[in-house]
Amino acid sequence: MAQDSIDYACIDDDDLCLDNEASEINQLQLAALKEPQAQEDVDERLATVEFHCSGCNMHEMVHYYGRTPPFALGIKFREDSFVLRDPFQAPPPRWQSKPEFYVALGVKCASCGKVVCKDTSCSFYYTKTFCLECGKTELKNWPVEAQSRLRKQLAAKKP
Ligand SMILES: [Zn+2]
Ligand SMILES: [Zn+2]
Incomplete structure (x- = not known):
């Protein structure tokens, strides 16, 4: 039982890592999407x-x-x-x-x-x-x- 819970903890850690990476990628994509938008606003003026x-x-x-x-x-x-x-x-x-x-x-x-x-x-x-x-x-x-x-x-x- 104790062994099992350690295994789960490991899996959880891995999931966490993946999640972090995924959200980092999301943030990067958001930043990339936001930048031209902001520039357009400036350029218009x-x-x-x-x-x-x-x-x-x-x-x-x-x-x-x-x-x-x-x-x-x-x-x-x-x-x-x-x-x-x-x-x-x-x-x-x-x-x-x-x-x-x-x-x-x-x-x-x-x-x-x-x-x-x-x-x-x-x-x-x-x-x-x-x-x-x-x-x-x-x-x-x-x-x-x-x-x-x-x-x-x-x-x-x-x-
Ligand atoms: Zn001419
Ligand atoms: Zn002229």
Whole structure:
């Protein structure tokens, strides 16, 4: 009887060891699961996308590149855009369904893919956004109004 109880104690110890190992693995897995989640929370508030206008050299870190910024609900840009959250806007609570203020700084030229800001000395919009260089090349295919609008814009451009 005494022998038996020692045996049981041993088995119990083994079980305990296994349990500990199992729960350690669980904890490790939990930690691994938690980490990217936490990072996502941080990233959402951080401007991690680099915007660099090829025209005027404006350089800014923005929050989003695409057409449907998650923080500007209901907004869908016609072109993939570099979008900055309004830096003066306090973060809204999670449950808030109103869009935040935001600034669309620029896009990629529809023809050559260069990044340009919305400034009239860097880009021209006719059905899509073009850098001024591509605008000059494309304009011969455009209707007269669009051509003269770009010509005016080019003439007004400061050197
Ligand atoms: Zn620019
Ligand atoms: Zn271009």
